[in-house]
Amino acid sequence: MGILPQFFQKNKKIIALALVTLFLIWAINVTSKPREQVSFPERIIGYIVLPIQKVFNFVKVEFNQAYLFFYEVGATKGEKEKLSLEVQQLQDQLRELSDIKKENERLRQMLGIKNEYKDQNIEVAQVIGRNPDNLNSIILINKGTNNGFKVNDEVISANHGLIGRIIEISTDWSKIMLITDPESSVSSILDRTRDLAVATGDAVASKYGYIKLTYILPEADIITDDIVITSGYGGIFSKGILIGKVKEVKQEPNELTKYAYIEPAADFKRLEEVFVIKSSIKNVSLKEGKR
DSSP states (O other): OOHHHHHHHHTHHHHHHHHHHHHHHHHHHHHTSOOSSOOHHHHHHHHHHHHHHHHHHHHHHHHHHHHHHHHHHHHHHHHHHHHHHHHHHHHHHHHHHHHHHHHHHHHHHHHHHHHHTTTSOEEEEEEEEEOTTOTTTEEEESOOGGGTOOTTOEEEOTTSBEEEEEEEEOSSOEEEEETTSTTOEEEEEETTTOOEEEEEOOHHHHHTTOEEEEEEOTTOOOOTTOEEEEOSTTSSSOBTOEEEEEEEEEEOTTSSOEEEEEEESSOGGGOOEEEEEOGGGOOSBOOTTOO
16 A cells, blocks of 8 residues: 555545535635625535524524523522512511501500599409300409409490409409300390390300390380490499390290390400409499490
8 A cells, every 4th residue: 555545544534624624615715705696516515504504593592592581580580589578578567567556456445445434443354265165155354353353343345345244253363254145134225215125145146146135025116226235223234334236126926025136345256355343333323325
């Protein structure tokens, strides 16, 4: 084998690369000049290179779009997390403001009721327990004989509604029977007509948040929204404490008396604080018609 063939055999890769480079230089030189038609070799190059270039451009564009997508998604996720944190902080602040507002409202009610009942020895207490078997029966408060409370002391709400009376007491707690308890009975009077009746707890009525008003005479002029207050008879409850308003009037089967359902003024489902009127200096009558 001669020297020249041996040279080509050993350097065929370098020679091939050099030929391709020369060919590309020639193609660039030819295509850089303005012409109306392209040559046959250029068309061959176009057929080979164009599809490859399209694929390359497609991949490049898709890669750029994918990069931008993930970048934007990342940025959006970061922004969402930041906004979510800000929203959470605002919601926490709103809840705090709402709690403060409710607390201020309760304090205003406490102050207001103490001012309105300034002639009575009245003291606020916190509800610390309820009967789980019957929420409309008994509640427990955090004060007792150490605070001057006694059995049968009246208990009212911040909006002057009658809640019940103390039935059992210790040094630092008291048990209150609610007027919604079936064992409760309160001598009552219709504020508008002065007709007498008895407000009693009723197991069925209490499920709907009502009290039953019984022993209403047939001739009594009682209508929906009539206000019912304590009559002062019976020796336990003072006269003029707000009980509630009439929601429905019915006739007893014997037609000798009527009965009605009362919506209590006190919200028994949301009792947090109550006011105990101490019997030691309790007046015969409270401010009548307070509502």
